[in-house]
Amino acid sequence: MSTLSVPPVPTSPRDDAIALYRAFKGFGCxxxxxxxxxxxxxxxxxxxxQQEYRVMYSDDILKRLSSELSGKLETSVLLWMHDPVGRDAIVVKQGLSSETKNLQAATEVICSRTPTQIQCFKQLYHSRFGVPLxxxxxxxxxxxxxxxxxxxVSTPRYEGLEFDREITAKDSKALFKAGEKKLGTDEKxxxxxxxxxxxxxxxxIISAYHDMYGNSLKKAVKGETSGLFEYALxxxxSCSENPARYFAKVLHKAMKGLGTDDTTLIRVIVTRTEIDMQYIKAEYLKKYKKTLNDAVHSETxxxxxxxxxxxLGPNR
Structure with a gap:
């Protein structure tokens, strides 16, 4: 569920374009x-x-925003101007570019999205950047x-709630054999x-693994793998169990301790606002006994x- 609040009576895009043009005019923005x-x-x-602004002023509003804003606000607003699919494609492209390389960010987006979401941003990625993902x-x-x-990114996966008990038991055994049971790890x-x-x-499988071997599959992954491979797994x-809880943890980690990881903060808030931010806020409050709004307020x-x-919407 989205946390975005829009005016009860929508303003016309033309009026918004005019208001933005006026905000850019003169000294300072x-x-x-x-x-x-x-x-x-x-x-x-x-x-x-964006369309209205281009028609009325023969100007690209993204370029204008880039020249009028700066720093973390500029980064946030420019990412926000795209739709959810476009944002995913941009974050992954930046993460996989030599100049702005952030493999963790690219991995997070790829491994936390549903197969449908991946297919959508893969298509856009190819058409926008001219190369396949x-x-x-x-x-x-x-x-x-x-x-x-x-x-x-290339395997179609079922998105329903049903699962096969036989496959569950078989896969749990296979993972135990490939990891904890043997010396070394069968990564394949x-x-x-x-x-x-x-x-x-x-x-x-997470539940069955614990029942069968008395250990958590997450602990097994941490013990058997490392680096970005471990992070991806x-x-x-985490997203197979509860994506909202996963993102609540990512946000908490970004704001923990000295300094704030603004790159992560911006990425998660901007990309999840229109998807499931209500759920993330609820998980954050449940786990950290503090509202996400209060945490963001104290760090920014x-x-x-x-x-x-x-x-983020109202603080509740």
Missing amino acids: DTAAVVNILAHRDATQRALI EHDIEMQASGDHKKLLLAY TFIHIFSERSRAQLAA LTIL SGHYRTFLLSL
Whole structure:
């Protein structure tokens, strides 16, 4: 469920384009006005604003925003201007580019999305950047991490809630044999099961593994693998059980301790606002006894803070 609040009576994209043009005009930018408009428009409205702005002023509003805003606010707003599929494609492309390489971010997006979401952003990725997603994974990732990502983006998986008990028992045994039972690890088995099984099937495997061997599959993954391969496997596992809880943990980690990991904070809040942020907020409160809004408020400031809090909606 989305946390985005839009005006009860929609404003016309033309009026918004005019208001934004006025906010850009003169000395300095009326940043408060820009934030107030864009943080309260859904993906369709934002796309229409971009069209109107181009028609009326023969100018690209994204370029204009880039020149008028700066720092973390600029990063947040520019990512927000795209629709959810476009944002996923952009985050993954930046993560797989030599100049802005962030394999963890690319891995998070790929391994936390449903097969349908992956197919959608794969198509957009190819048309927008001129290369298939697999090509960039091949170039930038390595080893078992690369093999898992390639398998994960190209395997169609069932998205329903049903699972097969026989497969559950068989896969649990296979994972135990491939990991805890042997010296060394048979990574191929982990890649095969994690990339081919549905979320419901993996959730059932987590439960069966614990019943059969008295240990958690997550602990087994942590003991048997490392680095980005481990990170990818754990992301797939966590999202098979509860994606909202997974993102609540990612956000908490980004704000824990000294300093804030703003890159992660922006990525998760901006990409999940229109998807499942209500659930993430509920999980955050349940796990950390503090609202996500309060945590973000204490870690950010200025228009950047206002923008993120606007996306998060009321503090409850």
